[in-house]
Amino acid sequence: MLVLSCSTKLLILEKMLKSYFPESLKVYxxxxxxxxxxxxxxxxxxxxWPDFKAVITRRQKEAETDNLDHYSNAYAVFYKDVRAYQHLLEEHDVINWDQVLQIQDTGLQSELHDVSKAVANSKLLLLQIIQNNLSLSQKKKKQKTKNTILISLLFESVQEEKKGSAPRLTYLSVADADLLNRTWSRGGNEQCLRYITKLISCFPSVCVRDDKGNPISWSLTDQFATMCHGYTLPEHRRKGYSKLVALTLARKLQSRGFPCQGNVLDDNTASISLLKNLRAEFLPCRFHRLILTPAAFS
Structure with a gap:
């Protein structure tokens, strides 16, 4: 096991991982x-290193942690040889098995589930599997102007529909974290509230606010550069806000060199329809989030 701390090596790794898309997307x-x-x-x-066969990203040990916070205690995995991944799992001190944690991958690494489950069972951990559709939108640079025009037209149409009480396109603040925690299907608890607050503080987000400054539609980005928690309050739906937010956040990520990726549940037909309308590419896989809970917390 090696911990890559050299900034030059991390930049080299980033470039190397890009050649293994989409399997490496979460780690990338x-x-x-x-x-x-x-x-x-x-x-x-x-x-x-440099001829790696497995990569795991994890939280630094120096970072403040909560043993019940699987949102932050999250690992992303990419491997070229599943045996190397298994050896890392079995090594001492690679994974903190005393915490509730999650392991993420794109679902294109077919053996990851079985290997992770076997190691988890050997350590008497409870395993929960959450699967989503995984979408990817990698717009080419020549389309950037078209995207800008589309966002502008969408915003103008939304303003016109509101007839004077024009919405304001901005970003989220930590003061909005409680609302996001209450409306997220994965949220509703103290750990998620802290996690959302951290995401808002660290990563790009987009928010539409009403004339009183209250959030009515939003999306943010997580620790794996994934667009997440796209949501519009029920009373403000079917007005074009979700499309405006998604396009604006995607363009913001692209301007910083990030791929635009997101996960969507099978029963979220509105989001699936929106993504298809935006011509997002649905990858031929099932995004996996493995949540592992030690017996002490189950």
Missing amino acids: GAVMNMNRGNPFQKEVVVDS
Whole structure:
């Protein structure tokens, strides 16, 4: 096991991971954030360097942690050889098995689930599997002007529909975290509230506010550079806000060199329809989030 702490090596790793899209997408997003200030206090573990066969991103040990916070205690995985990944899991001190944690991957690494489950069972951890559709939108640079025009037209149409009480397109603030926690299907608890607050503080977000400054539609970005928690309050739906927010956040990420990626639940038909309308590419896989809980917390 090696912890890559050299900034030059991390930049090299970022470039190398890009050649393994889409399997490496989650790890790539985490490494990109690390190379741009590392606001979420992540680090990279590899089995060897430079000819690595497995990569795991994890929270730095120095970072403040909560043993019940699987949102922040999150690992992203990419491997070229599943045996190397298994060896990392079995090594001492790579994964903190005393915490509630999650392991993420794109779902294109077919053996990850079985290997992770086997190791978790050997350590008497409870395993919960959450699967989503994974979408990716990699717009080419020549389309940037078209996107800008489309966003402008959408905003103008929304303003016209509101007839004077024009919405304001801005970004989220930490004061909005409680609302996001209450409206997120994954939220509603203290750990998620802290996690959302951290995401808002660290990563790009987009928000539409009403004439009183209250959020009515939004989306933000997580530690793996994934667009998440796209939501519009029920009374403000079917007005074009979700499309405006999604396009604006996607363009913001693209302007910083990030791929635009997101996960969507099977039963979220509105979001699936929106993504198809935006011509997002749905990858031929099921995004996996493995949540592992030690017996002491189950």
